[in-house]
Amino acid sequence: MQTSKNLVVLAFFALAAMVCAEDAADALKEAHQAYLKNDLQMARLKFARVLELDPGNREATRYLRVVETEITRGQAGKPAASVAEARIKQVTLPKIEFREATLAEAAEFFRQKCNQVLGPDKPVNIVLLLSDEAKGRKITFNLSNIPASEVLRYMAQQGNVEVSYDQFSVVIKDRAAAPPADPKPGA
Numbered sequence: 001m002q003t004s005k006n007l008v009v010l011a012f013f014a015l016a017a018m019v020c021a022e023d024a025a026d027a028l029k030e031a032h033q034a035y036l037k038n039d040l041q042m043a044r045l046k047f048a049r050v051l052e053l054d055p056g057n058r059e060a061t062r063y064l065r066v067v068e069t070e071i072t073r074g075q076a077g078k079p080a081a082s083v084a085e086a087r088i089k090q091v092t093l094p095k096i097e098f099r100e101a102t103l104a105e106a107a108e109f110f111r112q113k114c115n116q117v118l119g120p121d122k123p124v125n126i127v128l129l130l131s132d133e134a135k136g137r138k139i140t141f142n143l144s145n146i147p148a149s150e151v152l153r154y155m156a157q158q159g160n161v162e163v164s165y166d167q168f169s170v171v172i173k174d175r176a177a178a179p180p181a182d183p184k185p186g187a
Contacts, residue, residue, distance in 0.1 A: 024053040028060060035063060036083070036167070043067050062121060082165040087124055091117045091148035097141070103159040104128060104135040107172055110155065114148055125169035134161055134174050 031046030044067045050060035091114050098106050107126050114124040128135065139158040143151065152170065156163045164171045 024050050024057065027053060028057070031060065031063065035067060040067050040071050044071065066121070082167055084125060084167070084169050085165040087118060087122055088114065088148045088152065088165075088170065090122075091124075093117070093143070093146055093148055093151060095144050096146065096151055097143070098139050100138045100140055102135060103130065103137045103139060103155065103161065103172070106139055106155055106159075110148070110151060127166075127169045127171045129171060129173035130161065131174055134159065137161075 027046055027050045031043055031050055034040075034043035034046055044064065047060045047064040047067060050057050051064065054060070093113055096110070096113060098109070101109070107128060111124055111126045118124065137159045139155060141154055141158065143154070152163045152172075155161075156172070159172075160175055162173050162175050164173070
């Protein structure tokens, strides 16, 4: 009889732990969404809720620290900007050199260099929307102590491509072709 009571109690605690884990996972998802929308006050509340439900949650702890820092720096309430662009603007590369590197190789190397500077918690994502011909274009330059945004500008200029930012990534794409000239009337 005692064994069956113990099993019931154990089952109850296991079920309670599962419900708590689901609540923590849901709260973490909501906290991420608030952070990505740049709603820092809501993100702070949601990450704190995750820590109430799961005090050992490292991800919530890290994000809460980041949110607190951003709020302290006065970034709360500013319009949502591209996360990718903000990260790129934080990076100054001590040295970057390309010699006859393809645009695809240069983009990957650039991403790795930025991620070395920013660390694993703030990765830079790059999306290549390029034709095979554009990916193979060669670029060459040697730069020191330069903002990453300028490196992108040089890459775009030499590779004859465009650079833009979406919410979470740097987008490198083929330069839009000029529209065809209107035919002359009567020709």
